[in-house]
Amino acid sequence: MSPLVELNLTLILFLPWFLILTALYWWVPRQPRPRARIVFDLLAIAVAAVAFIASVHWANAEADPTYGRMWRQVLATAVGYGVFLGTLVAAFFIRRRWLLRSGPGR
Secondary structure: OOHHHHHOHHHHHHHHHHHHHHHHHHHOOOOOOOHHHHHHHHHHHHHHHHHHHHHHHHHHHHOOHHHOHHHHHHHHHHHHHHHHHHHHHHHHHHHHHHHHHOOOOO
16 A cells, blocks of 8 residues: 555545535534634634644554554544544534524624
């Protein structure tokens, strides 16, 4: 396997699932959708993607090679998925609190 593919295998395998999670994050809740929310959502998705890539590269570099090459992929997958999901969940709750605070009647 090519070193570039091996390093990014986690992203290649999880890309469809990440697109589904990103779409759900983007569409829920549907309203309100002011310009500030769109900017916040785009930044949150970008931060989640960058954090995912950084964590995957870190996990690949830090995995103990005595357990085999597959362990590097398993660790990178677990860490990367957790970081991506954690970032989107944190952004979801931050956005929710912000929308509730600035909701109708304010």
